[in-house]
Amino acid sequence: MSGTGIVEARDVVLSFGETPALRGASIAAAPGEILAIMGPSGSGKSTLLHCLAGILVPASGEVWFDGSRIDTLAEPQRSALRRDRFGFVFQFGQLVPELTAEENVALPLLLGGARRSAALHETHAWFQRLGLDGLEQRRSGELSGGQAQRVALARGLVAGPTVLFADEPTGSLDSLTGEQVMDLLVATARERGITVILVTHEPRVAAYADREVIVRDGRVNAHLRDRVRS
Amino acid sequence: MISFGLRLAVAGGREAVVRLVTIAAAVALGVGLLLATLAGINAVNAQSARYAWLNTGVAPGQSSATRDPLEWLLRGDYFAGQTIGRLDVAATGPDSPVPPGIPHLPGPGEFYASPALSTLLHSTPAAQLADRFPGHQIGTIGPAALPAPNSLIIVIGHTRGELSQLPDTRKVTSIATVAPSDCANCMVGTRAAGMDLILGVVTGALLFPLLIFIGAATRLSATRREQRFAAMRLLGATPRQISVISAVESTTAAVAGTAVGFALFFLFRHPLAAIPFTGEPFYPGDLSLGVVDVLLVALGVPAAAALAARIALRRVRISPLGVTRRVTPRPPRAYRLIPLVLGLGELAYFVVGRRPTSSLGQVAVFLPGFLVMMAGLVVAGPWLTMVGSRVLARRSSRPATLIAARRLADNPQAGFRAISGLVLALFVTSVAVGVISTIVANRGIHSGGAASTRMTQQFWPDGIVPGAADSGPDAVSADLRSTPGVQSVLVVRKNPAYSGQRGPDQPLPGLISCADLARTPALGHCAAGAAVAAVWPDVAGGGRAQTAARLLQSAPLSAEQLRQLPILSILVDTDGARSTIERARTILEGAYPGSQRPPATDDDVSSDSTRALTGWQQLANVVILASLPIAGCSLAVSVAGGLSERKRPFSLLRLSGVPVRVLRRVVALESAVPLLVAAVVAIGAGFLAAQLFLRAQMDYTLRPPGPAYYLIVLAGIAASLGIIAGTLPLLERITGPETARNE
Numbered sequence: 022m023s024g025t026g027i028v029e030a031r032d033v034v035l036s037f038g039e040t041p042a043l044r045g046a047s048i049a050a051a052p053g054e055i056l057a058i059m060g061p062s063g064s065g066k067s068t069l070l071h072c073l074a075g076i077l078v079p080a081s082g083e084v085w086f087d088g089s090r091i092d093t094l095a096e097p098q099r100s101a102l103r104r105d106r107f108g109f110v111f112q113f114g115q116l117v118p119e120l121t122a123e124e125n126v127a128l129p130l131l132l133g134g135a136r137r138s139a140a141l142h143e144t145h146a147w148f149q150r151l152g153l154d155g156l157e158q159r160r161s162g163e164l165s166g167g168q169a170q171r172v173a174l175a176r177g178l179v180a181g182p183t184v185l186f187a188d189e190p191t192g193s194l195d196s197l198t199g200e201q202v203m204d205l206l207v208a209t210a211r212e213r214g215i216t217v218i219l220v221t222h223e224p225r226v227a228a229y230a231d232r233e234v235i236v237r238d239g240r241v242n243a244h245l246r247d248r249v250r251s
Numbered sequence: 252m253i254s255f256g257l258r259l260a261v262a263g264g265r266e267a268v269v270r271l272v273t274i275a276a277a278v279a280l281g282v283g284l285l286l287a288t289l290a291g292i293n294a295v296n297a298q299s300a301r302y303a304w305l306n307t308g309v310a311p312g313q314s315s316a317t318r319d320p321l322e323w324l325l326r327g328d329y330f331a332g333q334t335i336g337r338l339d340v341a342a343t344g345p346d347s348p349v350p351p352g353i354p355h356l357p358g359p360g361e362f363y364a365s366p367a368l369s370t371l372l373h374s375t376p377a378a379q380l381a382d383r384f385p386g387h388q389i390g391t392i393g394p395a396a397l398p399a400p401n402s403l404i405i406v407i408g409h410t411r412g413e414l415s416q417l418p419d420t421r422k423v424t425s426i427a428t429v430a431p432s433d434c435a436n437c438m439v440g441t442r443a444a445g446m447d448l449i450l451g452v453v454t455g456a457l458l459f460p461l462l463i464f465i466g467a468a469t470r471l472s473a474t475r476r477e478q479r480f481a482a483m484r485l486l487g488a489t490p491r492q493i494s495v496i497s498a499v500e501s502t503t504a505a506v507a508g509t510a511v512g513f514a515l516f517f518l519f520r521h522p523l524a525a526i527p528f529t530g531e532p533f534y535p536g537d538l539s540l541g542v543v544d545v546l547l548v549a550l551g552v553p554a555a556a557a558l559a560a561r562i563a564l565r566r567v568r569i570s571p572l573g574v575t576r577r578v579t580p581r582p583p584r585a586y587r588l589i590p591l592v593l594g595l596g597e598l599a600y601f602v603v604g605r606r607p608t609s610s611l612g613q614v615a616v617f618l619p620g621f622l623v624m625m626a627g628l629v630v631a632g633p634w635l636t637m638v639g640s641r642v643l644a645r646r647s648s649r650p651a652t653l654i655a656a657r658r659l660a661d662n663p664q665a666g667f668r669a670i671s672g673l674v675l676a677l678f679v680t681s682v683a684v685g686v687i688s689t690i691v692a693n694r695g696i697h698s699g700g701a702a703s704t705r706m707t708q709q710f711w712p713d714g715i716v717p718g719a720a721d722s723g724p725d726a727v728s729a730d731l732r733s734t735p736g737v738q739s740v741l742v743v744r745k746n747p748a749y750s751g752q753r754g755p756d757q758p759l760p761g762l763i764s765c766a767d768l769a770r771t772p773a774l775g776h777c778a779a780g781a782a783v784a785a786v787w788p789d790v791a792g793g794g795r796a797q798t799a800a801r802l803l804q805s806a807p808l809s810a811e812q813l814r815q816l817p818i819l820s821i822l823v824d825t826d827g828a829r830s831t832i833e834r835a836r837t838i839l840e841g842a843y844p845g846s847q848r849p850p851a852t853d854d855d856v857s858s859d860s861t862r863a864l865t866g867w868q869q870l871a872n873v874v875i876l877a878s879l880p881i882a883g884c885s886l887a888v889s890v891a892g893g894l895s896e897r898k899r900p901f902s903l904l905r906l907s908g909v910p911v912r913v914l915r916r917v918v919a920l921e922s923a924v925p926l927l928v929a930a931v932v933a934i935g936a937g938f939l940a941a942q943l944f945l946r947a948q949m950d951y952t953l954r955p956p957g958p959a960y961y962l963i964v965l966a967g968i969a970a971s972l973g974i975i976a977g978t979l980p981l982l983e984r985i986t987g988p989e990t991a992r993n994e
Binding site for chain 1: 647649658897906909
């Protein structure tokens with residue numbers, strides 16, 4: 022892999038049936054960088070994120086993570102990679118409705134083979150850090166949108182990922198709550214040196230990133246801005 | 252609005268069609284079963300009514316009695332384990348009443364036989380059957396007089412006065428028309444009321460899983476349907492219009508299902524008629540439906556479906572902005588255990604010697620106990636599910652177990668509902684099979700050995716004087732001994748010292764020659780020097796061991812004195828071949844035509860109850876085999892519904908790297924574990940109830956059923972698990988990346 026990117030896509034092409042989604046997209050994120058991918062609806066930004074995360078496999082092109090090519094890996098290896106090295110935050114509906122908030126957060130640790138008591142102990146720190154104290158036993162239906170998104174953020178970070186993929190993480194929240202969630206996401210990522218790939222169409226959210234790129238018609242055709250890290 | 256609802260129901264996309272077909276299939280099965288039950292009740296009553304005439308003389312007859320009575324002697328006979336009804340008649344005048352099924356009374360030397368007996372008479376050597384019946388056949392008995400198509404009945408004509416010498420002959424002036432169910436003195440036939448009740452319980456055990464299936468099918472894709480209704484509300488549809496659309500959808504499925512259900516009933520009417528659950532099969536025409544039955548089902552089921560749709564809709568509030576549940580299910584409380592404990596307590600109460608003496612009293616005691624236990628299992632199930640799953644959720648470190656246990660603990664009513672039908676079906680069949688197996692084991696039915704090779708002709712209690720009216724025993728014995736396959740003949744005579752008192756020092760009722768006994772050493776031996784020994788009429792006495800080592804009580808009589816005494820019974824030991832037994836029976840019946848009781852082996856005597864028990868066993872097997880796959884279908888529909896509800900969180904979990912095998916395990920744990928646990932609990936509760944009943948009623952201890960029962964249960968559970976496994980590919984499909992992208 023060339024350059025200093027922890028995660029990189031090169032000339033990635035992918036179609037859904039007859040509809041092209043990516044037509045030679047290339048992008049790289051440096052370790053610890055917060056990168057915002059912007060673009061209009063249907064431009065291919067979520068598809069690009071899914072290719073970078075090993076969820077989708079491009080028809081051509083390459084995807085690299087931490088010096089290894091991942092688009093050639095089999096699904097079980099890509100699943101293991103997503104489980105062990107990546108974290109995810111989506112727009113909505115990501116919590117398992119039957120589980121309590123703390124069990125939802127503990128889920129990646131349990132999947133990694135942790136004991137229940139140890140996993141739940143680990144989650145407590147995240148509840149304090151993200152201002153979720155007292156909500157441990159609530160179900161997703163008993164949480165507000167902002168609270169549910171913070172629980173999802175805790176779940177995305179609890180296993181100590183190298184890269185956090187966030188697809189419209191504030192898309193279902195009002196602006197104030199969205200800002201709170203983004204403040205927490207960015208602060209935690211900076212504190213732990215986590216790379217964040219953030220898909221959004223909101224400039225206010227993209228403003229949290231170190232760098233913004235725009236995707237249009239399946240190509241990354243503009244680096245809008247490089248921001249000096251604070 | 253109705254036509255719009257109709258269009259939505261049939262042209263609302265693949266999901267709507269699947270839902271429609273599933274509901275229609277469930278309703279069709281339910282309607283088919285309901286019709287089978289109604290027709291079964293009608294069939295039991297029709298069959299019971301055709302037994303009426305056989306109770307002539309003991310049951311009330313028609314009011315227009317004749318002046319020329321009919322001499323009437325009804326007796327039982329056996330052939331190859333089947334019972335033959337033998338009626339000897341003699342007219343005393345032109346107005347003597349004629350039994351149903353024949354155009355006129357047979358004259359002396361004539362007889363009518365049922366079609367099944369006619370076939371036997373033609374296909375069996377005369378020495379084995381036809382020689383028992385004097386005269387020649389002049390016709391067949393019509394169905395009006397035959398309880399079942401395979402009934403073996405014969406009506407034999409005699410001269411006036413010929414029968415009146417025989418002790419059990421009655422003079423009847425009319426033929427009985429009252430069904431055995433409505434006649435306290437009747438000896439022949441089935442009690443329709445009891446049969447209907449049992450049929451009702453069995454049908455309940457089958458119908459309940461079907462109702463659960465219909466309910467599960469109705470809830471299929473409910474969320475998407477409700478969202479569609481919300482969208483219509485946004486466009487201006489009133490709640491009433493939504494209600495009409497919903498009712499039209501449900502009613503369409505119910506009408507289609509009802510039509511298919513009627514077709515299924517008529518398709519399976521012949522095989523159903525062959526199930527002998529009263530001990531005898533039915534004529535297919537017996538399984539008939541009255542106008543009221545047809546109207547009740549054809550109109551009632553769709554109406555009930557429309558009502559159910561309305562009630563289901565009342566539980567959600569559909570506003571233009573979306574759908575809200577009106578109630579969140581509250582966790583079940585421990586008081587749900589009360590009915591189960593009450594049912595068990597009620598049955599246990601009668602174990603300690605408080606059994607009612609009358610049959611009606613026993614039914615009044617045990618049936619409510621079983622019904623309360625059945626209700627108790629259904630009521631307590633959600634609480635037990637909740638407690639079990641909460642314990643599991645608190646302790647589990649495995650994500651799949653945690654998710655499955657939490658889902659069950661969250662809504663145990665829904666989790667248990669899918670398997671409650673199975674619980675009831677397994678409970679009912681386990682009780683039935685447990686009771687039947689124990690009765691069969693204790694009564695030695697089909698025990699083989701002497702029960703099927705030794706035939707006894709009894710003249711108990713008075714005995715028969717040799718040479719008075721019948722052939723002498725020596726000639727009969729010689730005849731029997733010359734029959735191929737007959738191994739020994741033993742004549743038991745009446746003990747003049749027998750007082751009717753029972754006790755270790757009291758003389759036994761019968762006497763045998765020690766010289767004869769020596770030819771049948773398996774029955775015991777006499778004391779040295781004794782000429783005569785005292786025995787029971789069947790030599791061994793009921794339930795007593797028969798061994799060569801048994802020393803029989805000596806009697807102070809000589810062999811010559813013994814020969815002067817009346818005959819109490821004749822025992823014929825055979826090689827067990829059917830032809831030998833039937834030849835010997837024919838010889839004995841020919842020698843003693845006036846005997847009220849036919850010569851019989853123990854297997855012959857128990858053949859009626861064996862047939863009835865076999866019928867019940869078949870019915871129990873039908874319940875298991877039908878209800879397990881139905882329960883499996885309910886589970887599959889519930890699993891598919893649950894997956895559909897959670898496809899987004901599940902697909903996002905998959906995107907996050909959760910292997911699909913973990914999600915498969917979630918689904919398997921949610922459905923298969925309750926299925927298996929419920930099966931164990933239901934079978935255990937069923938056997939416990941059977942044990943309590945057997946202890947209280949018969950002083951028996953439950954015997955484990957044969958391997959066939961376990962095989963059938965395992966086959967049914969395997970089919971159910973197969974159906975659940977069939978939903979797993981759906982999991983992989985609906986949790987793919989495209990779900991997360993597009994939902």
